[in-house]
Amino acid sequence: MRLAGRHLWLGLATAPIVGFFALPILYLVAVSLKTKDDVLDGHFFPTAPTLANWPTAFEAANVVGFILNSVVVSLLAGLLTIVLGLPSAYAVLRLKIGGKWLSDVTLSSYMAPPIVALIPLFFLLKATGLLDTRAGLVLIYGFANVPVAFWLLTPFLRRIPVEIEEAAAMDGAGPLRTLLQIVVPIIAPGIVATFIIVTVLSYNELLFASAFTFSDATRTLPVGISLFQGDRLVNFGQMAAASLAGIAPVYLIALFMQRYLVSGLAHGAVK
């Protein structure tokens, strides 16, 4: 009985918290189902639910194109980040190359706000002809997230017993082979978690994307959505529909990968 009472109490405390964190997304869903008049009504539920906003949002703006740009750019950037970050994290931790200064510099570089790099990177992309290209964004995001990957991967690497790698070295495997054939399979969940996190960071990024892209062919989703409100007549229903379509890919990832994600975030940051 006492246990049941305790659970009831905890449940009552939890409900408003979960409600608060669910509300904005649920409201986006509700607004996306409202007619234009209904939106200006101030009620949560649509009085005459309609799906009309969904197709019109996709017609009004190149939403599919924006999502595709975001998906392509963030996936490639995520891959680049892992390819750059994994060997360095391994080298610093296990091969004792670079030492403490490298991890310190890598981490502190992430503390500078991205606005610092905005102007110089603008000129770099302009000089290399990569301004307003998806390749330019891939390179920038790929490089910029290396500290994050470094930081998230290190605890996973640290937990591998050194003996396993020693055994591989005894058998004549070089460090690169040890990394690829022994270490990578063991920490695969950590690599997946790190990949997802850096990919989502790129998918959600607005500052660089809005400064470095200016045509529909390269605009990412956050930039595309922010354009919706540039119009004098903001169509809230369409904006909500387009936003939900853009969130969907990330939520699907989160749904399938939640276990990896929580452990990836948890191990990366609390050290």
Added chain:
Amino acid sequence: MTAFTVDLPRIGESRHSPRSAVLLQRFGRALWIAPVLLALAVTTLYPTVFLLALAVSKSTLGKPFRGFVGIKHFATTLQDPVFLSAIGKSIAYALSTSLLQLALGFLIALLFTSLLKAGRFLTSVVLLPLMTPPVMVGVAWKLILAPAGGLLNGTLISYGLISQPISFLGDPILAWLAIAVADLWQWTPFIVILCFAALSTIPDGVHEAALVDGANSWQRFWHITLPLVAAPLSSIYLLKLILSFKLFDLVYILTFGGPGFATTSAGFSIYRRAIEQFDVGRAAAETIVYGLVIGLATLPVVRLHQRFERREI
């Protein structure tokens, strides 16, 4: 470490004379960290040098470095009340919202920890705001706070609490509150997850021992739980502080810096100066000033964190 790490540099030894083998070794070792050095060069070293050069020159987005102007941009920046107040607001915002979110996130994590299995499920649920692009967070909150027809105004009016809709984003203080609420919505879950992880590292036996000794729940919290998670909490605060200093997206979507310049954060101000007014020389000077201010503002937290960490060893 062990024989393993000592043995590694001997790659290719048999095929080369000792001296070239040493060189090859060095090169091979440097190759391992070349990627991260390249990334640091592109995202940190090059921008810093370039910014310094821009800050002392007459530059536009179209034509950089059209002449040396010395410290003129720095002088203008330090005398610009709008920018200085933007910096002040950014610092106040970062320090206070991070502290609030840390407290709230820690409380929720404590609650979830006592829910055991359900708690693990809930930590996954609160992952969603973190995964939501800040732009969409802004859109969702803009819809809720809209003066005409927003959910909040509609609800307040239908309960008779107000008679006229309130323009939440049109009032300087309410607009900051709106940004803070959206920020809290987005980032508190992240803090919950990190605090949850920190709490789960406390061995079970510690609490049981205290329970046997007759400590009540407040004493256990104050004398056991809190000291054990002080170091991770300070590092979480530092992390959130850094994220808050980067505030841009929510301002961009919710208020675009307005009304007037009321919610213009330092980052947003620099963005507009550079990308909309093309005055990159002055924007570069502002960036450097802001970077230094962030460094100074986070220094006490870094020191505190170091103190907690040392105490643990």
